[in-house]
Amino acid sequence: MSNVSQHLMSGALSGFASTIILQPFDLLKTRIQQPDHLNKLKHSPLSPQSTLIFRTARDIVHSNGVLGLWRGTTASLLRNVPGVALYFTGLNQFRAFLATSPYFAPLRAPSASSYSTSTLPKLTPQGNLIAGAVTRVAVGLVLNPFSVLKARYESSYYSYNSLPQAFMGIMRSGPSEVFRGAVASSLRDAPYAGIFVVFYEHIKHTLSNAVSSAPGSTAIPIPISTSAAVNSLSAASAGALATLATQPFDVLKTKMQVRSEAKYRGLVSTVVAIWKQRGLPGFFDGATLRMSRKIFSSAIGWAVYEGVLIAMRSS
Secondary structure: OOHHHHHHHHHHHHHHHHHHHHHHHHHHHHHHHHOOOOOOOOOOOOOOOHHHHHHHHHHHHHOOOOOHHHHHHHHHHHHHHHHHHHHHHHHHHHHHHHHHOOOOOOOOOOOOOOOOOOOOOOHHHHHHHHHHHHEEEEEHHHHHHHHHHHHHHHHHOOOOOOOOHHHHHHHHHHHHHHHOHHHHHHHHHHHHHHHHHHHHHHHHHHHHHHHHHHOOOOOOOHHHHHHHHHHHHHHHHHHHHHHHHHHHHHHHHHHHHHOHHHOOOHHHHHHHHHHHHHHHHHHHHOOHHHHHHHHHHHHHHHHHHHHHHHHHHOO
């Protein structure tokens, strides 16, 4: 199997696993971000958003059963499986390209006996930042129609009878609908992916060194279970940091893709509308759910991706 095929397969499996497991988080996040005003929960001053999450989940289960929490899973798979596969493959190829430049290659290449939990190209933090941001934005723009479909399928504002009907309806609306929220998505995805890759590689390097220096540890071969643990913890930590930094742009994206009013047609007008209605907290609606989902999806996704690659190359 070619190098590109290995990355595509690993990425697709990663996207499939994380989407199936974590779809309820995405659904609840969309439902919480879509209205102009959160439900009044003044009787619960300690954690109003947490209370809203449980109320929203309870209402969905009451109306549609437990499986209602997985509404939009097919649309999510159409977006995430090719999206994650293309992202991981593109990221690896772009990192390999940047690694040929003296500006982005590490000053000291890892020695053959050094402890490593990854098969990916090594770059400087600047190289990782650029690789993550550029690859994520490029893939996001290509798959933006599926992002719009996913957001609307998860929203309670639209009632589609089938995916083909929904997709053709969006396509017939023209470029303005097909690429609705693309700018907000790019403003979210570029810093998120860049920050994520930088922290992921740094944390992973630190943890790998800690494991290699532990009493009784050996440099090679590396147990797959140890690699999975290091990669999962590194990805979860990086996902939490990157998510918190980019949450406002995720709210903007959801509003622009789900709401049809004129005030949500442009990026600036959407910012103004949210500020007038909710103030600063409005830009962090759904943060708890997005943070939870990103932590788990990063841990699952990167562990599966790198684990499958290591298994393929060691077989």
